[in-house]
Amino acid sequence: AEARSMESLEKQLICPICLEMFSKPVVILPCQHNLCRKCANDVFQASNPLWQSRGSSAVPSGGRFRCPSCRHEVVLDRHGVYGLQRNLLVENIIDIYKQESARPLHAKAEQHLMCEEHEDERINIYCLRCEAPTCSLCKVFGAHKDCEVAPLPAVYQRQKSELSDGIAMLVAGNDRIQAIITQMEEICHTIEENGRRQKQHVGLRFDALYGILEERKKELLQSIAAEQEAKLQRVRGLIRQYGDHLEASSKLVESAIQAMEEPQMALYLQHSKELLKKITDMSKASMSSRPEPGYENMDHFSINVDYVAEMLRTIEFQTGA
Numbered sequence: 152a153e154a155r156s157m158e159s160l161e162k163q164l165i166c167p168i169c170l171e172m173f174s175k176p177v178v179i180l181p182c183q184h185n186l187c188r189k190c191a192n193d194v195f196q197a198s199n200p201l202w203q204s205r206g207s208s209a210v211p212s213g214g215r216f217r218c219p220s221c222r223h224e225v226v227l228d229r230h231g232v233y234g235l236q237r238n239l240l241v242e243n244i245i246d247i248y249k250q251e252s253a254r255p256l257h258a259k260a261e262q263h264l265m266c267e268e269h270e271d272e273r274i275n276i277y278c279l280r281c282e283a284p285t286c287s288l289c290k291v292f293g294a295h296k297d298c299e300v301a302p303l304p305a306v307y308q309r310q311k312s313e314l315s316d317g318i319a320m321l322v323a324g325n326d327r328i329q330a331i332i333t334q335m336e337e338i339c340h341t342i343e344e345n346g347r348r349q350k351q352h353v354g355l356r357f358d359a360l361y362g363i364l365e366e367r368k369k370e371l372l373q374s375i376a377a378e379q380e381a382k383l384q385r386v387r388g389l390i391r392q393y394g395d396h397l398e399a400s401s402k403l404v405e406s407a408i409q410a411m412e413e414p415q416m417a418l419y420l421q422h423s424k425e426l427l428k429k430i431t432d433m434s435k436a437s438m439s440s441r442p443e444p445g446y447e448n449m450d451h452f453s454i455n456v457d458y459v460a461e462m463l464r465t466i467e468f469q470t471g472a
Contacts, residue, residue: 164245166190167220169315172245177235179216182223185241190315191232194219197323217329219322268293277306360463375452386442393438400433 164172168190175188186194199214214231217224228234266272266286274284280298289295403426410426413419 160244160248164241164248168194168318170311172248173238173241176238176241177232178238179218179223179225179235181225182218182221184218184220184223185238186219188232188235188237190319191216191235193315193319194322195227195232197319198326215326217322217326219318222325275303276300277303279306371452371454375449378452379449382442382446386446389440389442392440396436396438403429403433 161172166173166176166185166187169187171187173185173187176185177188177191178185179191195214195216198216214227215224216227216232264274264284266274266289269286269288272286272288274286276287276290277284278290278295278298278300281295284303285293285295285300290298290300407426407430410419410422413422
């Protein structure tokens with residue numbers, strides 16, 4: 152149980168970048184994850200290639216840092232990762248762990264890693280040709296006797312360094328991709344805003360055209376209404392004039408009929424002369440005023456809007472100079 156607790160503790164004390172026990176661990180605020188200060192600096196430098204180094208004479212500027220464990224992003228000040236807080240608690244735990252454990256990290260696993268061909272031999276060298284760990288007997292007598300080998304710790308450290316560099320490159324690449332995504336999201340927002348603004352602009356221009364058409368329609372309708380009213384007034388005036396003449400003529404006819412029925416000649420002759428004169432004057436009255444042929448025609452107010460409609464159909468967006 153104690154061994155399992157120590158192994159569990161080991162896992163909690165390993166840096167996710169270099170896969171070694173933390174060295175000068177720093178806390179990434181506010182996500183509270185830990186990294187070796189050197190590993191954090193490597194990741195930060197890869198993500199911010201234009202950032203001035205801590206020893207530069209120029210005044211350094213801050214930069215973005217994305218936690219490799221949870222991808223949470225923080226903005227560091229001009230001190231970079233050196234401005235992050237050291238995790239003294241984790242450092243003390245590491246010191247206690249090292250005091251309690253007399254072997255290096257992963258030593259327990261290495262002690263049990265034995266050669267399959269030579270069961271009593273530990274795997275302690277690395278075959279560079281076959282790219283596989285092996286034991287000394289395999290090099291002297293076995294399958295790797297003609298191969299070039301190297302000490303296992305040296306290859307182990309070199310490959311872990313390469314893996315750490317690879318992780319840093321991937322993290323930096325992820326940050327660049329995230330920056331591109333953010334930029335394209337901003338482009339989408341700008342496209343939506345520009346589209347909304349141009350739609351509003353086109354709508355206003357067409358509303359102005361609608362206003363011009365409405366105003367011109369009103370003017371033309373007023374012209375038609377004015378001539379219509381003038382013609383109606385003239386014709387209605389003639390109708391009244393002819394009506395008055397017809398009424399007077401009808402009354403005169405009635406008077407003449409009554410005079411024809413008068414039996415006394417002397418009484419008839421007293422009024423006949425004046426009656427005859429009225430009839431003569433009524434007959435001579437000029438009633439020749441009447442509208443000219445086609446006076447009622449209003450076809451001269453016809454309009455042709457075909458060319459205007461065709462012109463409206465050719466409305467198009469202006470091409471930039």
